Amino acid sequence: MSPESANPLLELVGIRAGYGTIDVLHGVDLRVMPGQVYALLGPNGAGKTTTLGVASGQIQPHAGSVLLDGHEVNGVSPDRLARAGVCLIPEGRGIFPNLTVAENLRMSTYAGVSYKEVQERAFAQFPRLQERRNQMAGTLSGGEQQMLAMSRALSTDPAILMLDELSMGLAPIIVEELYEQVATLAEAGLSILIVEQFAQAVLGVANEAAIMLHGKILRTGPPEEIAEELTAAYLGMS
Amino acid sequence: MIFGLRRSVVAATLLATLGAVVLAVLTWKGSQVTSESFLVTTYIGLFLGALWAMYATGLVVVYTTTGVFNFAQGAIGVFSAFLYWELHVNRGWHSILALFVVVCLFAPALGVTLDAVIMRRLRTASLVVQLMVTVAIMVLLLSVVGDIWEADTPRRVPYLFGINNGIDLGPSQLPWHRLIVFAVAIAIAVSMRFLLRRTRIGTAMRAVVDNRELAALNGARPNVVSSTSWALGSMMGALGGILIAPELGLDPATLNNVVIIAFAAAAFGALRNLPMAVIGAMLIGLLRAHTGAWLDFGPDFRFAHLAVAPLILLFVVVALPQARLEVGRLAHHLRRHERYTKWWEGLFGCGVVILLAVVFSGGWLDFGIWDPGAWGSRELNSANEAMALALIGLSLVPLIGWAGQINFAPLAFAGFGAFVYLKLAGDTGNGYWILLVGLLCAPLGALVALPAARLRGLYLALMTMAFAQAMSLIFFPHPWVMPIIGTGRQFPHIELFGVTFDDRRGFFLLMVCVFAIFVYGLVLLRRSRYGRRWMAINDSQAASATLGVPVVWTKVVVYAVSASMAGIAGVFWATVSGNVDSVQGFDLLIGFNIVLLVAAAGVSIPMAGIFLIFIPLFKGFGLRLEDAGNVDFLVTLLDIMTTYGPGLMVLGMVFNPRGAIFEMGRGFSPILPWRSDARAEIAAENAQKREPEIGELGLERPFNPEEVIAIDRRLGILDDVVPKEGYGTARS
Numbered sequence: 028m029s030p031e032s033a034n035p036l037l038e039l040v041g042i043r044a045g046y047g048t049i050d051v052l053h054g055v056d057l058r059v060m061p062g063q064v065y066a067l068l069g070p071n072g073a074g075k076t077t078t079l080g081v082a083s084g085q086i087q088p089h090a091g092s093v094l095l096d097g098h099e100v101n102g103v104s105p106d107r108l109a110r111a112g113v114c115l116i117p118e119g120r121g122i123f124p125n126l127t128v129a130e131n132l133r134m135s136t137y138a139g140v141s142y143k144e145v146q147e148r149a150f151a152q153f154p155r156l157q158e159r160r161n162q163m164a165g166t167l168s169g170g171e172q173q174m175l176a177m178s179r180a181l182s183t184d185p186a187i188l189m190l191d192e193l194s195m196g197l198a199p200i201i202v203e204e205l206y207e208q209v210a211t212l213a214e215a216g217l218s219i220l221i222v223e224q225f226a227q228a229v230l231g232v233a234n235e236a237a238i239m240l241h242g243k244i245l246r247t248g249p250p251e252e253i254a255e256e257l258t259a260a261y262l263g264m265s
Numbered sequence: 266m267i268f269g270l271r272r273s274v275v276a277a278t279l280l281a282t283l284g285a286v287v288l289a290v291l292t293w294k295g296s297q298v299t300s301e302s303f304l305v306t307t308y309i310g311l312f313l314g315a316l317w318a319m320y321a322t323g324l325v326v327v328y329t330t331t332g333v334f335n336f337a338q339g340a341i342g343v344f345s346a347f348l349y350w351e352l353h354v355n356r357g358w359h360s361i362l363a364l365f366v367v368v369c370l371f372a373p374a375l376g377v378t379l380d381a382v383i384m385r386r387l388r389t390a391s392l393v394v395q396l397m398v399t400v401a402i403m404v405l406l407l408s409v410v411g412d413i414w415e416a417d418t419p420r421r422v423p424y425l426f427g428i429n430n431g432i433d434l435g436p437s438q439l440p441w442h443r444l445i446v447f448a449v450a451i452a453i454a455v456s457m458r459f460l461l462r463r464t465r466i467g468t469a470m471r472a473v474v475d476n477r478e479l480a481a482l483n484g485a486r487p488n489v490v491s492s493t494s495w496a497l498g499s500m501m502g503a504l505g506g507i508l509i510a511p512e513l514g515l516d517p518a519t520l521n522n523v524v525i526i527a528f529a530a531a532a533f534g535a536l537r538n539l540p541m542a543v544i545g546a547m548l549i550g551l552l553r554a555h556t557g558a559w560l561d562f563g564p565d566f567r568f569a570h571l572a573v574a575p576l577i578l579l580f581v582v583v584a585l586p587q588a589r590l591e592v593g594r595l596a597h598h599l600r601r602h603e604r605y606t607k608w609w610e611g612l613f614g615c616g617v618v619i620l621l622a623v624v625f626s627g628g629w630l631d632f633g634i635w636d637p638g639a640w641g642s643r644e645l646n647s648a649n650e651a652m653a654l655a656l657i658g659l660s661l662v663p664l665i666g667w668a669g670q671i672n673f674a675p676l677a678f679a680g681f682g683a684f685v686y687l688k689l690a691g692d693t694g695n696g697y698w699i700l701l702v703g704l705l706c707a708p709l710g711a712l713v714a715l716p717a718a719r720l721r722g723l724y725l726a727l728m729t730m731a732f733a734q735a736m737s738l739i740f741f742p743h744p745w746v747m748p749i750i751g752t753g754r755q756f757p758h759i760e761l762f763g764v765t766f767d768d769r770r771g772f773f774l775l776m777v778c779v780f781a782i783f784v785y786g787l788v789l790l791r792r793s794r795y796g797r798r799w800m801a802i803n804d805s806q807a808a809s810a811t812l813g814v815p816v817v818w819t820k821v822v823v824y825a826v827s828a829s830m831a832g833i834a835g836v837f838w839a840t841v842s843g844n845v846d847s848v849q850g851f852d853l854l855i856g857f858n859i860v861l862l863v864a865a866a867g868v869s870i871p872m873a874g875i876f877l878i879f880i881p882l883f884k885g886f887g888l889r890l891e892d893a894g895n896v897d898f899l900v901t902l903l904d905i906m907t908t909y910g911p912g913l914m915v916l917g918m919v920f921n922p923r924g925a926i927f928e929m930g931r932g933f934s935p936i937l938p939w940r941s942d943a944r945a946e947i948a949a950e951n952a953q954k955r956e957p958e959i960g961e962l963g964l965e966r967p968f969n970p971e972e973v974i975a976i977d978r979r980l981g982i983l984d985d986v987v988p989k990e991g992y993g994t995a996r997s
Contacts, residue, residue: 085478109484117482123475130468137484142465179483 042091051077053242064219066229069239075222083115084108112186121176124165138183149178170201189220194228226254277584294561306558314550315450320527321542323501330470330494336399339524340406342506349507376499377492392722397864401915422510454543529578568738575734583716611788615781622777644885645769653838658863660830666869668823669803671726674733676856682832683839696761703829710828714821737851747847754843865914
């Protein structure tokens, strides 16, 4: 399918949002088309995570609207959005450390896929998780924890996947492995919104990219071009 | 490591077992142990264990699924038992119907309400606030029970199916009631284990404690999940209360104290392990039954067999390795606008307090019915009692307020002070010994501090509670400690500077002076090196240690200071009425009330102690108005304020964790001519509300691109990343 012809799957229009009375986002517009892999790049503190927070219902915007497949979803709780197919893997291992691996997987079943199915798919993708299914998730290695977090994306057939700093604090080889999974998902036609500080990791999978700085999206375009300018933006602006 | 256990645990267990064996040999009753009597004792023990297991299950379920250790678990049981009595006995409903209404309708509703109104807001509160709030709920529930069902009516909750129906066991009978209790307790524990481990809602209940936001991102409804936890916990408390009431009688304090045994059992399972908690409850039940049956501690230690649970709790908390307590909870860091009280401000404040006390009690001015100068002995007595408790409460300011060391045993320290004074001064009433009392109480504080040095938060609270309970069951009732003298005063009137304070008004003024000295001493301490160290270890022990603060020694000192303050206060407390009821006088609830009162006032501010004087004043006014007989409304109001006030104010901490006095002080201080800093602070806060005009300097939020460019242009360093075609197209 060609991205331009369809309606955007996720659209943020004029989003102003933040914490307390202080705005972090000053009018963010963003559209993720069906089947698109959209990389949102930018330095620390640019408002990338806040953008994902707004898109997933965790943060209510002060102004603007969030549209999912054309429907306005402002004010809808994050758990309802999650059951409707919005899958956000938060920054820094989205796992429950005091639950076992299997129990973490059971938590993925709210989106409608059965426990058995979730387990089968997760273990097929990451056999290492099967070996450790009765281990506390908090005792897994960093890479295994991120695999466990990713397995929710892989096993629950989400409508849109949002990944926040997937590569943070992980060895390059593991990052590569995780992005291979992302690429597989992308090939299968899943729409993905990726947030990263460093462009290198996402360049292979993204087909649209944007630079975010100080709460605004500065520029969108093909990933290669954006990556080049990103370096300049980092040096020049922050 | 021996069998995977730490050596210290093995050593402590061996030592405890050895001690128990020696104790058993010394106190052996000498009655014949037959297989029959042994079996009967065992079945009683298992039955008791089952009852406690029910409470412990509720505690563990609520703790693992909400991260809140619910001190009110017992009080929920008490309230439910009284409600059951009201419906079943007083109104004649069928027992099954009453049981259903209380356990399946009332209890879940109570749990959900608690969660929605209070607990949900406690998620990010500090542990002190969390604990205080559940203790406040406990005290409030018990006060409500006391108000609705007056204590003087004897009440009994009948056994389900009667005491005489059951299985014949030869020498005795096993009533259906006990059999049901046993079965229900096991069934509840097993099904809770199944729920928590094998179902999605149970998994979600535990997941919500770990990471509430992530649970929502998974699609679980966090509020529904935590309400379910509270509803379940509350149901278990209710069921436990109703089933245990026939055995213990319907007395709020007795029933509530059961929860300590449940705490011990829960601690056995490191607060989170259900099967271990149930095993712990059974063990305590067996121990309790068998010590009761075979050992005789003599009349001097007549309550010692009741101390099994607190001693086990002490042992478990001190010896067993602790589970990780911070269950993924984000510590809520308050923005501190902490300001040291200046030395002359402290002096001024204390002077004003003494002056007011003298003027009001002198009787020179006529305030009509509001004149404390006209108080009779009854009002003065009550005011004196409350004043003495306020003195004890002040001892908690450095300990809880500054060092963050929770202590539920202020009354034990105070009682120890009274005991030391009794032994030193005898019947002379020589007040100079009080200073020595202060010195001698410090080592007791240090002794408690040693195990406390490795305990944190909740475990510390449990340890001090167990310590208080053990002291009140073993130490204080001993006739040598507090001998009961026929009709006279056990504690004679204090004599100081050649004056005998045998007049109640004079004694009140004496206590006000001591109070002022304490407050002023605290003001100075807060400004001292130790004051700063205590605040530092409260903020972060690790950081303090890296700065070179000797953490253990600092803790020992703060305990010693607190203990000696409490000891001195204890002398006055004992002298108010002249006699201490060594059995009732040390009830844990009084200790809880003192802690609550201080917490409500704002436990970290020494001047907040002044607030504690209001309670005796309210008490006195209330009694006086009652005597006058024509202002019912005010009497009720003052009565409510003194009974429910502290509890309600602590609930207020949910919304403002610094305590009431802190907020009052913030409102009041800008009026003081020398407090320009307070005026500036209010101005700054008002300015912040006018966001976004203020705070544009990149401190409150980052610059936006236009501003960056504007600044760069001004500085002449504009580089080539300026908005060209395409930039800023995404702007609204």
